[in-house]
Amino acid sequence: MEFIISNLLNGLSFGMVLFLIAAGLSIIIGIMGIINLAHGALYMLGAYVGWTIAVHNGLNFWLAVVVGGLAAGLAGLFIERGFLRHLYKQMNEQVLLTFGFVYIITNVCLWIWGGQAKVPFTDPALSGSLNLAGLMYPKTRIVVISIGLALAVGLWWLQDKTRIGAMVRAGMDNKEMIMGLGINLGRISMFVFIFAAFIAGAAGVIGAQLWGVYSYMGLQTLLFALIIIIVGGVGSIQGALTGALLIGVIDAFGKALFPELAMFTMYIVMVVILIVRPSGLLGRKV
Amino acid sequence: MKRKKLALLSGSIGLMVIVAVLPFVGACAPPAPEEFKPTPAPAPAPKAEPIKIGTLLNFSGPIADMGPRFLQGIEMALEEENYEAAGRPIELIVEDAASDPTVTLERLKKLYTSDGVNIVIGPLMGDGQMAVGPYAAEKKILITTIINGMFPNVEFGNWVMYPTTTIAQQRMSGWYVYDELGARTIVTIGSDYAGGYGYIDGAVYGFEEKGGEVVQQIWAPIGTADFAPYIASVEEADALVVFLSSGEDAARLLLAYNESGRELPQLFQLIHEVFTPEMLAEFGEGIVGLKAQSTYVWNRDDPINNQFVENFRAKYGTVPSIEQNSYTLAKMVVSLLEATGGDNSFDKLWPALLALKMDTPQGPLSFDTYGIALTDIYIIEIQEKAGDFVPVILKVYPQSTADPRLE
Known part of the structure; x- marks a missing residue:
């Protein structure tokens, strides 16, 4: 029983980090129609900046989360205003451009922080374990699960229940109509993109509690995010959450029960979903 | 419109020319030496030739x-x-x-x-x-x-x-785990690539030479993001022998080990150098007591x-x-x-x-x-000395790294 609960929690915490990575990308791809392959690199940038604040300068961990998010948001602003706004609806160009930014951001990070990995870090108050009905479980993982759930609820509310969420969705369905109604869609797109980049950067610091920071995480996290979006469905926060938790739990039990298949578990799930339900579990039709 | 078409046409032709010429550029390059011809020694070559x-x-x-x-x-x-x-x-x-x-x-x-x-x-x-x-x-x-x-x-x-070779180096780790840690059963976790198998095989070779038994072997892909599920599946044994090829993987495993909340076998790491001195400092007390094999110990007097x-x-x-x-x-x-x-x-x-x-x-x-x-092989333990986290040599196996398969 302890084995099942412990791996379930491991899967949930891993899945929540995956959700934090994928949530912003899901919004950008599904709602704005932009393929931003630099999303993982923004996650990494946030993680490195967070490490500088929390470990190198010994400041508050939660300050590091905010500053990491702001750094990624700023980079997002640069990418969107400087380049992507000229390439709306041009998917090939978006892919090439943002993949180029993966290399640029990765090399800038290598240049500033070097290639040496940074050890996982957290707030001193979160070190150690909590007793969950006899099962000792790390506090950091419980915090990651809680933050992921809170973000999922917040994003769902923002996307489905607010006026700005409605404007964004309407803009993607009929750009001309929404602009004809006097709404500045360009500005809304910019804010959504920066917001998604902020989430990626903040997620980088939150995820660093479990994964640390290292120089190739930009591509690794991008791959994770794309798998989550394919499994959960494009453009849906609920889909990203479902996909992330499903992948997280299957990955945890896969590693524990069939470690020799660990390299493929995520991809097996993705292939099955693509065959059975190509639009993903809860995909939104764009 | 006409100008655009012309530009496109000339661009395409230019591209075709480049593609057509490229193989010849390679062909015009100086021929690769077919076989390396040794110079008749011992006369030294002219100084100018690097x-x-x-x-x-x-x-x-x-x-x-x-x-x-x-x-x-x-x-x-x-x-x-x-x-x-x-x-x-x-x-x-x-x-x-x-x-x-x-x-x-x-x-x-x-x-x-x-x-x-x-x-x-x-x-x-x-x-x-x-x-x-x-x-x-x-x-x-x-x-x-x-x-x-x-x-x-x-x-x-x-x-x-x-x-030395991977197996020759880690053979002594197997000896140490058996002789000094008193382990009779081990679980191994290794990076899933050729070198990973080599290191783990070396430790297993030495451990089995002494009469020890391997009860479980786990292979983790390089870049594994979360080691907690692997740690959760570790079976009962006297020692957990680990080789992971990169510092970040080893750091995540150590974190999962420290936070597992389970009674786990004693950790022994092959090649402690995957942790840089900066990483040791970042780990702090979380790494104190880790025993490991080491090739080079910077503070050896x-x-x-x-x-x-x-x-x-x-x-x-x-x-x-x-x-x-x-x-x-x-x-x-x-x-x-x-x-x-x-x-x-x-x-x-x-x-x-x-x-x-x-x-x-x-x-x-x-x-x-x-x-x-x-070369000499060292067994070390990470200890805290005056606020620094440093390796301390526990045992030296002097120049004993001959590969056992050549004995």
Whole structure:
């Protein structure tokens, strides 16, 4: 029983980090129609900046989360205003451009922080374990699960229940109509993109509690995010959450029960979903 | 519109021309040497002609952190020699192996055919070594490993296996776990690649020689993001022997081990150098008490090592770790060239290698008849000393790294 609960929690915490990575990308791809392959690199940038604040300068961990998010948001602003706004609806160009930014951001990070990995870090108050009905479980993982759930609820509310969420969705369905109604869609797109980049950067610091920071995480996290979006469905926060938790739990039990298949578990799930339900579990039709 | 079409047409034609001409550009290049022809030694070559030393290091991919560190060691060694050996200038050519066997082989071919290099330091990764083995042997390139080598390449007779082969190095870890930790059963966790199997096999070899039993073996992909599920599945045993190829993987495993909340077997890590001194400081108390095998211990009190550490710290502002390996290899290459009077032909270098005896920061260095280095192996424990987290030597296995399969 302890084995099942412990791996379930491991899967949930891993899945929540995956959700934090994928949530912003899901919004950008599904709602704005932009393929931003630099999303993982923004996650990494946030993680490195967070490490500088929390470990190198010994400041508050939660300050590091905010500053990491702001750094990624700023980079997002640069990418969107400087380049992507000229390439709306041009998917090939978006892919090439943002993949180029993966290399640029990765090399800038290598240049500033070097290639040496940074050890996982957290707030001193979160070190150690909590007793969950006899099962000792790390506090950091419980915090990651809680933050992921809170973000999922917040994003769902923002996307489905607010006026700005409605404007964004309407803009993607009929750009001309929404602009004809006097709404500045360009500005809304910019804010959504920066917001998604902020989430990626903040997620980088939150995820660093479990994964640390290292120089190739930009591509690794991008791959994770794309798998989550394919499994959960494009453009849906609920889909990203479902996909992330499903992948997280299957990955945890896969590693524990069939470690020799660990390299493929995520991809097996993705292939099955693509065959059975190509639009993903809860995909939104764009 | 017409102008646009014309521009498109001329662009396409230009592209076609470039594509058509490219093969001929290659054909016009100087022909690659078919076979390396040794110069009749011992007459030294003219001073103006540089000896080219190539390196295959990792500057990108999952272990991108290691390339710059190895380069630091090589550059420091060559600077100490004023980039000269036996009166000939040395030219260093650096290539990125990219942690990819295919790329590693391509870069070695480039070093040999384009640059005329026949002495190469690297590659690091076991799969990369296996990929370049036949080519390096065919071209008679004197090639080195950096942190141990894959045994099959020993047969080629042109590999400098430093500090030794993977199995030879870790055999003593198996002995230590059995004799000193008193373990009779172990679980192993290793990185799922050729080198990972080599290291774990070495520890298992030594452990089983003593009569120990392996109850479970787990192989984790390089770059595993979360080790908690693996730790949760570890079966009951006396010790958990771990080899992970990168510091970030080893750090995540240690975190999962420390936070598991379970009663787990005692952790023993192969190659503690995957943790840099900076990482040890970041871990803090979480790493105190970790027992590990080590090839090089920076704070070992020895005049040559103390001087090396002082110089390294003055130059790079930190203490050395794996940089010692590439430093010693570069020094070794210079010593070989000195011994041959600057003759860099393989047929002169190889006998010089087998006759070489050097004192290095790591300890005494010599080679067996297969080119496998005989070096000291250290067992260390991480301890806190005056606020620093440092390795402390618990046991030394002196120059005992002969590969057991050649005994």
